[in-house]
Amino acid sequence: MTTTTADRAELAASRAPGHRAPEGRGVATTAHVALILWSLLVILPLVWTLLSSFKSTQEVLGNPLSLPSKLRFSNYANAWTTAGIGRYFLNTVIVVGVALVLVMILGAMCAYVLARFTFPGNRLIYYSMLAGLTFPVFLAIVPLFFVLKNFGMLNTLPGLITTYVAFALPFTVFFLHSFFKALPGEIYEAAQIDGAGEWRTFFSVMLPMARPGMASVAIFNFLGLWNQFLLPVALNTDSKNYVLSQGMASFASQAGYAVDFGALFAAVVITVAPVLVVYIIFQRQLQVSVTAGGVK
């Protein structure tokens, strides 16, 4: 390709010492340096945010490289109560929790039927789910606003939960479809012969077997719903019902005038820390999920 010059230079450089071992070590050192630089780029802003969350507003507006003069946990209290982050946090837990359970159940049911039963319209449903996955939500947002309004669900948590479920459904079905498809048919037959009905077969036999797939999809859905921004901003404009993401955005835009920067950084830490901790604990499982999802 066009990189041959660089290529040759690299080859020449690698041959120059004559020995192979130092060459390998050189590459490894370069690799470490590059990766450490990137890691620093990731970690530094986060550490700075954590430090700033203990600063007073004057300190935040002062030298950005200084350390906080003392650990002001009052910033966290202010963010939690005065700025309403506590309330938004609770709302988010409710909305994401309920939506996640619902979408996993509905998604698994739908994926199971689509994957293991043949009937006219099966493909049509599958492909419309796929289309629902690709179209931008922005196309639907205005009509969706009025659909919710007509149901009297606008600016309510149940309304938000329902839309979360609806828009997470295509992904869930698409992903679980392949899992259910891969389950051996004999087990289904055996359950039927043993006299289990369709309901029983699904809940006692097939669903438990799809557990690895369910775990992966649940993780993705959790992160997706936790991060969701557009749907709440458009459809949930009552500040009592704010979820974290939109609460953070509104807090940040107010902070420009009212200015409690310490509390703003504390709010960021409150938002990021729980998920980050959960991630570090479950990172192996999560990376396995990414792999499973990405290889497809």
Add this chain to the structure above:
Amino acid sequence: MTQEAVPGGGPQRSVTRRRRPLTFDRASFMVVFLGLPLAVFVIFVVSPFVQALYYSLTDWSGFSSGMNFVGFDNYVKLFHDDIFLKAVRNNVLLAIVVPIVTIVLALTLATLVTIGGSGTGTVRGLRNAGFYRIVSFFPYVIPAIVIGLIWAQVFTPGSGILDALLSKIGLHQFENYAWLGDARTAMPASMFVMIWGFVGFYMVLFIAAIRGIEPEVFEAARIDGAGRFRSAVSITVPLIRDNVQTAYIYLGIAALDAFVYMQALNPGGGPQNSTLVMPQQLFTTAFTKGQFGYSTAMGVVLAAVTMLFALVVFTVNALTGGRDRKAKVRR
């Protein structure tokens, strides 16, 4: 309710064809398992999409009852709307730059982690690879809005850490530089933030893909005298080509959205609209100005651009011999 019964009706027929008796158990199973999810999907996803197509042909301003069919007037107006056209250009720029830079960075880091290890024999991964992987993945678990807010603070002139660090290492011209407030740097800075948010996820994805390549392939290349760089370019990239294509499409779709990042970094569209994107303009037109017909036309354009983008990526990949080349190498 009657609507839901229809999809449930299909399977029963085929079930009876397979000589399974239609019991209450089976009928209720089908109605609930297929009907319930489909009802939610149709009402809250399909119907808004379909309605959007119609609304985009009207002059609907929402709350007033009047809604006139105006044909393609909204679209004609859009193509003369300088601000919207600027947003389209910004989105296209994002969809070109963000995926390329993200993929190159992610691939480089993934390659370093997987085949950067020292030693003469087998191709080895790097020590501490797990640490780098875990740290790089951090941004993926941080909500995009928060990523935007953190970086908005980092970029803030005076109190942000970036300018402080730059003047510390002697670049004093940046002492009070407003990265997001200058039309020249607002877009690159915003792109950087998005890339920062995306790289870790794709790095992990590519690491998995590279680990999926059989080690013998690298061994053979090694024996034939290929260096690590050569191996990366001539072996890794062609072999994980499909992963790269998938990544490119996901990233492009994310870049054509970009709403969250831009709202956090420059809610008003940035200096001289330099970071304004279609979704932001759509959102303002709909929910601040109340021009619902016009804003749904923007949504249709956004969807069209998204589809076009995916089509271009597929075509380019096919033309440059995506799949069969991979098959050849594998054989």
